[in-house]
Amino acid sequence: MALRIGKKDVAVETITVTGRLDAVQAAPLRTTVGDHLNQGSNRLIVDLSAVEFVDSAGLAALVIGMKRARLNGGDLRLVAPGHPDARRVFALTKFDDVFVMADDLELANKGW
Amino acid sequence: MSHTLVLPAEHLELRRLRSWLEKSIGPSAHAEGESVGPLDLDLIGKIELAIHEVATNIIDHADTSGQNISIEIHQSPLVLRVELRDHGKLAALPLPGELGAHPRVRGYGMMIVELLASRVAYHRVDEVNVWSIEFDLTAS
Secondary structure, three states: OOEEEEEOOOOOEEEEEEEEEOHHHHHHHHHHHHHHHHOOOOEEEEEEEEEEEEOHHHHHHHHHHHHHHHHOOOEEEEEOOOOHHHHHHHHHHOOOOOOOEEOOHHHHOOOO | OEEEEEEEOOHHHHHHHHHHHHHHHOOOOOOOOOOOOOOOHHHHHHHHHHHHHHHHHHHHHOOOOOOEEEEEEEEOOOEEEEEEEEOOOOOOOOOOOOOOOOOOOOOHHHHHHHHHOOEEEEEEEOOEEEEEEEEEOOOO
């Protein structure tokens, strides 16, 4: 996995994840999301479109970030993974109904 | 038909699961005339996730640092059974996660396994933890 951080404008931060979002990569993602939240950025998008696999540790990192962002009046939205092995965890746990999940980055940026 | 993989009990090592599963039970794994057929990639993805979550649970909770996890697959025409063995401490099962609008953040791993598999069992024999996961191959 690689993490790439982009900034669409001053209000929305984008974190791009690639590869496998598993227990190995959950920790750096939690740190990155936490750093943004600690700096006052509470509108975050995590782009999972190029992720091949997500496990419960990766899911937990996203849920923790989402809960903190919402407590701060913002949100952590997702660009949905394209790979079925990455979508599976969200469907099984029904977190696809909890997260705001968009098909692409442009849609994820709408309606804050 | 059986296959075995022995991995160091480390998170990074679990990335070897997918290629092993595809090689062992995937679309190109079996020759014609064998009693069991190859499994499609969607089912292999589910099996991989279930094994991955159990193994992650072992690594995180069973004090297996420096040890190995043994993973065996036993495939029959009707059932695929996976057995994971480790020499860590007695397993303490995390509570399942709570679904809905106020999600918890821990305990989803074993809940995911239970949703994926038709049967999940744990027992400890002679200081060895044995996790057994079964998949019904007749389910659509």
